Amino acid sequence: MSNPHLLSWALLAVEAGATLAFALSGLLEAARKQLDAVGVCLVAGLAAFGGGTLRDVLLDRRPFFWVTHSNWLWGLLVLCVAAMLFLRARHFAPTEKAMQWPDAMGLGLFSASGTQLALGQDLPGIVAVFMGVITATFGGVLRDIVCNEIPTALRDHRPYAVCAFIGGWVLIGVQQAGLSPGLALLVGAATASGLRAAALLSGYTLPRWSSGAERR
Amino acid sequence: MSNPHLLSWALLAVEAGATLAFALSGLLEAARKQLDAVGVCLVAGLAAFGGGTLRDVLLDRRPFFWVTHSNWLWGLLVLCVAAMLFLRARHFAPTEKAMQWPDAMGLGLFSASGTQLALGQDLPGIVAVFMGVITATFGGVLRDIVCNEIPTALRDHRPYAVCAFIGGWVLIGVQQAGLSPGLALLVGAATASGLRAAALLSGYTLPRWSSGAERR
Amino acid sequence: MSNPHLLSWALLAVEAGATLAFALSGLLEAARKQLDAVGVCLVAGLAAFGGGTLRDVLLDRRPFFWVTHSNWLWGLLVLCVAAMLFLRARHFAPTEKAMQWPDAMGLGLFSASGTQLALGQDLPGIVAVFMGVITATFGGVLRDIVCNEIPTALRDHRPYAVCAFIGGWVLIGVQQAGLSPGLALLVGAATASGLRAAALLSGYTLPRWSSGAERR
Incomplete structure (x- = not known):
C-alpha cells in the first residue's frame, strides 16, 4: 500500500463510525425499554463492545480493545449523557435509519478483522469465519438478551x-x-x-422455514 | 482395557450422538420460535457446543473442542440446512422423543468428562462436579436464554x-x-x-418447593 | 493498621454477609418464578458468584474465588436446601428487606475490591472502575437474565x-x-x-429519561 497512514486513518474512522452505530442501537433499545441511566450506558456498552469482547474471550486475547483504548469508554459515557439530554423520541426513527450505513460498514470491518485475528492464531477457516460472525453480531445479540427480546439477528430474516x-x-x-x-x-x-448494503437497498429477506410455520 | 481402540470408537459414537441430540434440541426450539436460517444455526450451535465452551472458558482451556474438531462445525451447518429442507412440523414431536436417549447418554458422557477435566487441574471435588453439571446443562440453558425462555433445566422439575x-x-x-x-x-x-433413563421411564419429578407456590 | 488480623476478619464477615445477601436475592427470585430445586441452586449461585466470575474471566484471573474457597459452594448448597425446607412465602418480603443492608455493604466491598484488582493489573482508571461495577452488579444481571426479566439494575431507577x-x-x-x-x-x-445506604433511606431515584417516555 502506498500510503499506510491514510489507510489506517480510514480504518479508524470506519471503526469509530461503526462503534457509534452499535452504541446508538443499544441506546435506542434501552430508551424504548424505559431503562434508567445505568441501563442506557450498560446496554449501549454491550452493543458496542460485546461482540469484540466475546471474540477476545474465546480467542484468549488480552488486553481487550476497550482496555487499550480506554478513551472509547469515556466516549461511550459522553454519548449516553448527551443522548439523554438531547435525544427526543421523535429523533429515534431517523437516527436508526441514518445508522444503517455506518452499521453496514462496521459489519464488514468487524467481521473481517475478527476472521483475520483468528487466522493469525492458525485456527481453521470455518472457526475463523465464525469468529468474524461473532464479532459482528454478538454485540446486538447481548443487547437484545439483556433487554429481554429474542435477538433481532436471529429472527428478522434480513x-x-x-x-x-x-x-x-x-x-x-x-x-x-x-x-x-x-x-x-x-x-x-x-x-x-456491500452485501449488507445491497440487502438493505433491495429489501431482500432470507427464505422462511416453512416447517416451523405450517402448523402454528 | 483390553481394546482401547474399540472403547475410544464407542466414546466417539456416544459423543457424536449426544452432540446431534443437543443440536437438534436447539434446532427444534429455533423452529418453534420461527427464527430465520441464521437463528436456527446459531441456536443449534449454542445448544450443541455452549456447555463445553463455557466449561473451557472457566477452566481456561484452549483450544476448544470445536476448534480441534472443526469438521463438527461443518456437520452442524449441514444438519441445519438438511433440517430446513426436510424437517416438517409433524416430525418435531417424534424427533424430540427419539432424541431423549442419545441426550441421556450425552448427559452422562459430558458431565463425567467435564468432571474429570476439572479433576485433572487439581480442582476440589465440588468444583469438578459443578464443571460436569455446567458442561451437561449450559448448552440448553444458553439455548433457552437466547430464545427468551426461562431455561427448561431450571424449571421442569425433571x-x-x-x-x-x-x-x-x-x-x-x-x-x-x-x-x-x-x-x-x-x-x-x-x-x-442410568439415573436419567430411570427418571424418563418412571416419570419421576423433583419435589416442589411448597413455599414458592403456597401464596401465589 | 494496628491490627491486620481484626481487619481481615471484619472484611471476611462483610464478604460472607454480602455473598449471603446476593445468594438470597437469587433464591427468592427463583422461588417467585417457581423454579425447581436445580433452578433455585443455580440462580442463587449465579447471583452470588456471577459478578466476580465474570470479572475474573475478563481480567483473566484464575483460580476463581469459589475454586480457592470451595467450601462456599457447599455453603450455597446448604443454604438452598435449608431455604427450601424452612423458608415460607410469608418470609420473602421481610427477608428481602433485611438483606438490603448486607447487600449495600457487599456493593461497596465488591466494587472496591474489583476496582483494586484491575488497578493491580495496571489497567486505566475507567476500566478499573467498570470492573468494580461489573463485580458488584453482574451477579444480579445474570440472575435476572436467567429468570427472563430485564435486569433490575438497569431499570429500577434506584x-x-x-x-x-x-x-x-x-x-x-x-x-x-x-x-x-x-x-x-x-x-x-x-x-x-454509604451512598447506597443514603439512597435506600432517602428513597432517591435516578432522573428519568424524558425522551423515552414522552411518546409511548
Missing part, C-alpha cells in the same frame, strides 16, 4: 450474519490466493458491507 | 442436572477408590445416564 | 451501579493521593456503601 459469513470466506480465499493481509481485509470487509 | 451431580460424585468416589480414570469415567457416565 | 462507580473513583483518588491500598479499599467501599 441478511446480516450471512453477509459476515460470506465476507469471511472471501477474505480467506483472496488471502490464500496470495493477496497481502491488509488488502485481503479490505476485500473481505467490502464484500460483507 | 431430574437432569441432578443426575449429572450424582454421576460426578460417583466418578470421584470410584476414582479415589483406585479405579483407573478411563473406568471411572465410564462408571460416572453410566450412573448419570 | 442508584446501585452509580454508587459503585463513584466509590471506584474515590478509591482511585485517595490511592493516588498516597493512601495505602488497604485504607483506599476501605474508603472506596465505605463511599459506595
Whole structure:
C-alpha cells in the first residue's frame, strides 16, 4: 500500500463510525425499554463492545480493545449523557435509519478483522469465519438478551450474519490466493458491507422455514 | 482395557450422538420460535457446543473442542440446512422423543468428562462436579436464554442436572477408590445416564418447593 | 493498621454477609418464578458468584474465588436446601428487606475490591472502575437474565451501579493521593456503601429519561 497512514486513518474512522452505530442501537433499545441511566450506558456498552469482547474471550486475547483504548469508554459515557439530554423520541426513527450505513460498514470491518485475528492464531477457516460472525453480531445479540427480546439477528430474516459469513470466506480465499493481509481485509470487509448494503437497498429477506410455520 | 481402540470408537459414537441430540434440541426450539436460517444455526450451535465452551472458558482451556474438531462445525451447518429442507412440523414431536436417549447418554458422557477435566487441574471435588453439571446443562440453558425462555433445566422439575451431580460424585468416589480414570469415567457416565433413563421411564419429578407456590 | 488480623476478619464477615445477601436475592427470585430445586441452586449461585466470575474471566484471573474457597459452594448448597425446607412465602418480603443492608455493604466491598484488582493489573482508571461495577452488579444481571426479566439494575431507577462507580473513583483518588491500598479499599467501599445506604433511606431515584417516555 502506498500510503499506510491514510489507510489506517480510514480504518479508524470506519471503526469509530461503526462503534457509534452499535452504541446508538443499544441506546435506542434501552430508551424504548424505559431503562434508567445505568441501563442506557450498560446496554449501549454491550452493543458496542460485546461482540469484540466475546471474540477476545474465546480467542484468549488480552488486553481487550476497550482496555487499550480506554478513551472509547469515556466516549461511550459522553454519548449516553448527551443522548439523554438531547435525544427526543421523535429523533429515534431517523437516527436508526441514518445508522444503517455506518452499521453496514462496521459489519464488514468487524467481521473481517475478527476472521483475520483468528487466522493469525492458525485456527481453521470455518472457526475463523465464525469468529468474524461473532464479532459482528454478538454485540446486538447481548443487547437484545439483556433487554429481554429474542435477538433481532436471529429472527428478522434480513441478511446480516450471512453477509459476515460470506465476507469471511472471501477474505480467506483472496488471502490464500496470495493477496497481502491488509488488502485481503479490505476485500473481505467490502464484500460483507456491500452485501449488507445491497440487502438493505433491495429489501431482500432470507427464505422462511416453512416447517416451523405450517402448523402454528 | 483390553481394546482401547474399540472403547475410544464407542466414546466417539456416544459423543457424536449426544452432540446431534443437543443440536437438534436447539434446532427444534429455533423452529418453534420461527427464527430465520441464521437463528436456527446459531441456536443449534449454542445448544450443541455452549456447555463445553463455557466449561473451557472457566477452566481456561484452549483450544476448544470445536476448534480441534472443526469438521463438527461443518456437520452442524449441514444438519441445519438438511433440517430446513426436510424437517416438517409433524416430525418435531417424534424427533424430540427419539432424541431423549442419545441426550441421556450425552448427559452422562459430558458431565463425567467435564468432571474429570476439572479433576485433572487439581480442582476440589465440588468444583469438578459443578464443571460436569455446567458442561451437561449450559448448552440448553444458553439455548433457552437466547430464545427468551426461562431455561427448561431450571424449571421442569425433571431430574437432569441432578443426575449429572450424582454421576460426578460417583466418578470421584470410584476414582479415589483406585479405579483407573478411563473406568471411572465410564462408571460416572453410566450412573448419570442410568439415573436419567430411570427418571424418563418412571416419570419421576423433583419435589416442589411448597413455599414458592403456597401464596401465589 | 494496628491490627491486620481484626481487619481481615471484619472484611471476611462483610464478604460472607454480602455473598449471603446476593445468594438470597437469587433464591427468592427463583422461588417467585417457581423454579425447581436445580433452578433455585443455580440462580442463587449465579447471583452470588456471577459478578466476580465474570470479572475474573475478563481480567483473566484464575483460580476463581469459589475454586480457592470451595467450601462456599457447599455453603450455597446448604443454604438452598435449608431455604427450601424452612423458608415460607410469608418470609420473602421481610427477608428481602433485611438483606438490603448486607447487600449495600457487599456493593461497596465488591466494587472496591474489583476496582483494586484491575488497578493491580495496571489497567486505566475507567476500566478499573467498570470492573468494580461489573463485580458488584453482574451477579444480579445474570440472575435476572436467567429468570427472563430485564435486569433490575438497569431499570429500577434506584442508584446501585452509580454508587459503585463513584466509590471506584474515590478509591482511585485517595490511592493516588498516597493512601495505602488497604485504607483506599476501605474508603472506596465505605463511599459506595454509604451512598447506597443514603439512597435506600432517602428513597432517591435516578432522573428519568424524558425522551423515552414522552411518546409511548
